[in-house]
Amino acid sequence: MTLTPPSSTLLRIGCGSGFSGDRLDAPGPVVDALIEAGGAAALMLEVLGERTLALAQRERLHRPEAGFEPALLDLLRPILTRCVAHGIPIITNGGAANPRGAAAAVLGLARELGLPELRIGVVEGDDIRGTDALADLDPWEGDAGAVLEPERVIAANVYLGAAPVAEALRRGAQVVITGRCSDPALALGPMLAHFGWAEDDWDRLAAGTMAGHLLECGAQVTGGYFADPGVKDVPGDARGMAALGFPIAEIGADGGVLITKPAGTGGRVDRQTVTEQLLYELHDPAAYLTPDVVLDITGVAITEEAPDRVRLTGARGRPRPERLKATVSLPGGWLGEGEISYAGPNARARAELAGRTLLERLRLLGLEGQARLDLIGVVSVFDGDAGALREAGEGSPSDLRLRLAFASESRAAAERAAREVLSLYCCGPAGGGGVRTRVTDRIRTLSFLVPRERLAPRVSLLRLGEAA
Amino acid sequence: MSTILLHRLAHARAGDKGNRLNLSLIAHRAEDWPLLAREVTEARVLALFAHRGATAVRRYDLPALGAFNFVIEDVLQGGVNGALNLDGHGKSLSFLLLGMMIESR
Numbered sequence: 001m002t003l004t005p006p007s008s009t010l011l012r013i014g015c016g017s018g019f020s021g022d023r024l025d026a027p028g029p030v031v032d033a034l035i036e037a038g039g040a041a042a043l044m045l046e047v048l049g050e051r052t053l054a055l056a057q058r059e060r061l062h063r064p065e066a067g068f069e070p071a072l073l074d075l076l077r078p079i080l081t082r083c084v085a086h087g088i089p090i091i092t093n094g095g096a097a098n099p100r101g102a103a104a105a106v107l108g109l110a111r112e113l114g115l116p117e118l119r120i121g122v123v124e125g126d127d128i129r130g131t132d133a134l135a136d137l138d139p140w141e142g143d144a145g146a147v148l149e150p151e152r153v154i155a156a157n158v159y160l161g162a163a164p165v166a167e168a169l170r171r172g173a174q175v176v177i178t179g180r181c182s183d184p185a186l187a188l189g190p191m192l193a194h195f196g197w198a199e200d201d202w203d204r205l206a207a208g209t210m211a212g213h214l215l216e217c218g219a220q221v222t223g224g225y226f227a228d229p230g231v232k233d234v235p236g237d238a239r240g241m242a243a244l245g246f247p248i249a250e251i252g253a254d255g256g257v258l259i260t261k262p263a264g265t266g267g268r269v270d271r272q273t274v275t276e277q278l279l280y281e282l283h284d285p286a287a288y289l290t291p292d293v294v295l296d297i298t299g300v301a302i303t304e305e306a307p308d309r310v311r312l313t314g315a316r317g318r319p320r321p322e323r324l325k326a327t328v329s330l331p332g333g334w335l336g337e338g339e340i341s342y343a344g345p346n347a348r349a350r351a352e353l354a355g356r357t358l359l360e361r362l363r364l365l366g367l368e369g370q371a372r373l374d375l376i377g378v379v380s381v382f383d384g385d386a387g388a389l390r391e392a393g394e395g396s397p398s399d400l401r402l403r404l405a406f407a408s409e410s411r412a413a414a415e416r417a418a419r420e421v422l423s424l425y426c427c428g429p430a431g432g433g434g435v436r437t438r439v440t441d442r443i444r445t446l447s448f449l450v451p452r453e454r455l456a457p458r459v460s461l462l463r464l465g466e467a468a
Numbered sequence: 469m470s471t472i473l474l475h476r477l478a479h480a481r482a483g484d485k486g487n488r489l490n491l492s493l494i495a496h497r498a499e500d501w502p503l504l505a506r507e508v509t510e511a512r513v514l515a516l517f518a519h520r521g522a523t524a525v526r527r528y529d530l531p532a533l534g535a536f537n538f539v540i541e542d543v544l545q546g547g548v549n550g551a552l553n554l555d556g557h558g559k560s561l562s563f564l565l566l567g568m569m570i571e572s573r
Contacts, residue, residue, distance in 0.1 A: 051549065225481070232479055272479065272494070279492035279537050281483030285528050301532060332549050372552035381555040382564050384520040385545055405552040444549050447486060 011194045012041040013187050013211070014248045017075060017092075018218025020047045024074050026218065026246045031079045033248060033262035035086045042169075042190035043083060045075055045092035046183050046216050053180060054329035054443045056097035057155040065105075067098035068177075073109050076175075080106075081113050084174050091165055091186045095177040097155065099124055100460075102177050107464045117465030121168025123178040125457035126157045128326060133158070133455060137448035140325060148328060154443065155329040158450050161291030161320070162208075163199065164457040165189025171461055180327070182290045184212025187249065195253050205293040206317030207255035210300070213288070214259055214277050214312075219244040221259060221277040223267030232272060240266035257312045258305070269308040278302075278312075287318075289325070294318040323449040332444035336406045336414030338421025338437040339376070340428070341399070348396040350429040351375055357428060358404050361420045369408030369417070376401040401434075407442070415439050472572040478504060480562035487547045488539060489558045491565050495534040504536065505529065507570035516568060517543050517561075538565070 014034050016027025027043065034041040047069045060067030072094040083090055095102040103120045110118040128134050134156055137148060157180035166189045168176045176189070191197065191208040199205075214221050224244050227234040234240050245265025250258040261269055278297060282288055288295040299314040342351040355373040362371055374380035375390055377400030383389040406417035418437040425435060474493075477500050483490045493508060495501045510525040517525075522543040527536055548556040555561075 228479065231475070275494050275533055275535055276479065276481045276492060278533070279490075279494075279530075279535060280481055281485060282490055282492075282537055283485070283488075283539055285530055285537055298530060299532065335552075370552060374554060376554075381553060381560045383553075385552050386519075388519040403554065405554075407550075407552055442549060445486075 009253050010039055011191060011251045012037055012039065012248055013190060013215065013251060014041065014043045015046065015187075015215040015218050015246055016043055016079070017045040017047050018216065018220060020049050020052045020069060020071070022047070022218055024071060025078070027075060027079050029262045029265050030246045030248060031082055031088065034088055035082065040194055041088045043079070043088055043090045044186040044215060045090065045094060046186060046218070047071065047075070048093040048096055048180065050327050050329070050445045051443055053096050053157060053327070054155045054445070057329070060097050065101050068096045068102035068105070069094035072102055073105060076106060076109060077113070080109065081115060084115060084118065089169055089174055089176065089190065091176040091189055093178045093181055093183070093186060095122070095179045097127070097179065099177045099179050103462045106175055106177070107462065110464050115464065117463065119172050119174050120462045121171065121173030121176040122460045122462060123160065123164040123168060123176065123181065123457065124460070125164070125455060126160050126178070126180040127155075128158055128450070128455075129153060129156050133450050136454055137326060137328070137450055138323075140447035140449055148446070148448070152330050153328055154331065156326060158324050158326040158455055159291055160455070160457050161185050162188035162192055163292075164459050166192035167459045168461070169193035171459070173461060182292070183216035184209045184290055185292060187212030187215050188292055191251055200319070202293055202317030202319060203315070204255035204317075206295045206315040207257050208251065209288075209290050209293055209295050210278070210297060210312060210315040211249040211251055211257045211259075213295075214274065215247050215249055217277060217280065218246050219267060220280065221247050221273055222261045222269050223273055226273055226276060234266065234268055236266055242266065255315075257315070258309060259312070260309045269310050270304055271302050271310065274302055274310045274312070289321055291320060291324050293320050323451055324455065326448045326450045328446050328448060330444045330446070332442035333407060333409045334411045334414035335440045335442050336408070336416070336418035336437070337403065337440070338418045338435060339401050339403045340421055340424050340432045341401045341434040342429070342432055343399040344431065347398055347400055348375070348378065350431060351400055351402045353429045354402050354424055354432060355404070357424070358420055362406065362417060365416065367406070367408065367413040367417055368410065369406050369413055371417070372405045374403040374405070376403055411439070470572050471569045473566070474508065474568040474570055475566040478566065480565055482559050482562040484544060484547060484557045484559070487542050487544045489543050489561060491538045491540065491562055493536045493538065493565065498534045501531055501534050503570075503572070508536065508568065512568070513538055513540065513565065516564065521545060
């Protein structure tokens with residue numbers, strides 16, 4: 001068995017990745033800390049975004065063996081041998097559009113590393129393309145009125161819960177690979193397997209889900225995405241930021257939750273970092289919907305027990321929802337972008353003229369789509385598409401960058417719009433430089449609700465060292 | 469009357485779901501929570517985001533955490549997959565909120 005017996009009173013869960021672009025060397029210090037602490041432990045690697053999954057599905061159309069997180073093996077290579085040797089299961093949603101393909105690749109990595117055996121649990125059933133479930137979707141409230149054309153669907157995946165992860169672990173999986181599942185389920189799964197909590201033990205499931213929510217974005221609870229110099233500082237300035245410790249949750253059999261990080265790493269864990277992450281991507285704090293439980297954090301109390309050790313109490317749970325969320329990805333047209341810099345005397349006036357010139361060119365060419373201008377250095381990300389803040393914005397910075405964004409259903413139109421920024425080199429105002437252009441294939445995602453009984457999650461065990 | 473930058477009294481983090489944005493707002497000092505509750509109203513936040521097309525704001529109060537959660541509808545102009553904005557997630561918008569000036573007493 002990979003986990004210590006259910007009588008054990010403490011389970012440590014580390015998180016080595018909080019999104020698909022996270023630091024590839026983050027898991028190492030977490031694994032070292034879990035080994036040094038001893039006792040039961042698991043490691044989660046969250047790497048799957050909405051867009052990531054749709055891109056993976058497209059990739060798989062061209063290469064059937066692909067379609068999983070490209071960085072998965074890079075994340076696992078430095079830690080897999082140690083985790084297996086110390087009985088620390090790894091749970092990841094890096095299977096993306098092809099969990100079975102990811103498992104085959106991880107078995108290949110295990111051979112390369114010289115592991116004598118490895119058991120991989122594969123969780124499937126989140127992909128509902130071509131199933132009855134796809135015909136039985138209701139739009140989620142945030143996408144009310146959305147109409148689905150099944151033939152245009154690139155990806156359609158339901159957020160599965162923790163039960164299939166727990167089943168894979170109970171069957172002895174040393175690595176569990178899922179496609180789409182709720183991020184907290186990557187942490188709740190090992191808790192269910194370890195403590196044997198009942199599936200209607202709502203308060204414990206709520207505590208475990210809260211811990212998973214705090215872990216799921218990696219360093220966002222340990223001082224990442226937090227520093228605001230002079231206001232909220234992370235110790236050690238850049239040295240601390242460059243060596244952020246990723247989080248570890250200590251979970252008690254009674255549902256106790258403590259968040260900490262490996263000793264000797266950068267970052268901080270305190271009331272402020274924990275509160276920011278507790279509320280991250282939340283809607284109603286009394287009803288955080290997950291496949292496993294409805295979590296209520298309104299009664300949560302946060303206590304700093306010791307430096308970098310924060311306890312949370314008071315999570316409450318209510319019965320899980322009868323319908324699960326599904327994300328459906330559709331083609332979203334094309335985005336053409338171009339940027340050009342203007343600096344020195346009269347820079348703003350030259351940049352503004354360039355912007356007006358671009359809009360006039362788009363009009364003359366008759367390109368169909370929506371355009372937006374930004375004056376990076378005056379105002380950009382805060383503004384609306386109509387440019388109200390830009391037009392009201394005062395001041396003339398001596399170094400700024402004009403950006404055109406053009407969205408169109410037509411690839412050719414998006415490419416032509418981006419090219420018009422390049423053409424400013426010879427046809428635009430004086431002194432423009434540093435043009436960069438980019439054309440992106442866009443994906444549109446909509447959320448729907450699916451009745452739970454429509455779904456059939458499946459767990460398979462793949463083994464190295466035995467006949468398949 | 470004196471005014472103060474919200475950034476002096478609180479910190480915040482943004483999260484997105486589709487075309488909906490959530491902004492946490494957390495008091496640096498617990499004793500400032502009632503002042504924030506009085507000043508940072510749903511109406512003021514809606515006005516702050518009106519130029520981006522926001523249609524509604526709901527504020528959830530979390531006094532035990534010294535915090536609030538604001539949920540702002542239709543503010544991301546299509547969200548990460550549809551927006552023309554450089555920051556389609558709206559991740560930088562926590563600091564648009566913190567740029568608000570409020571009465572300090």
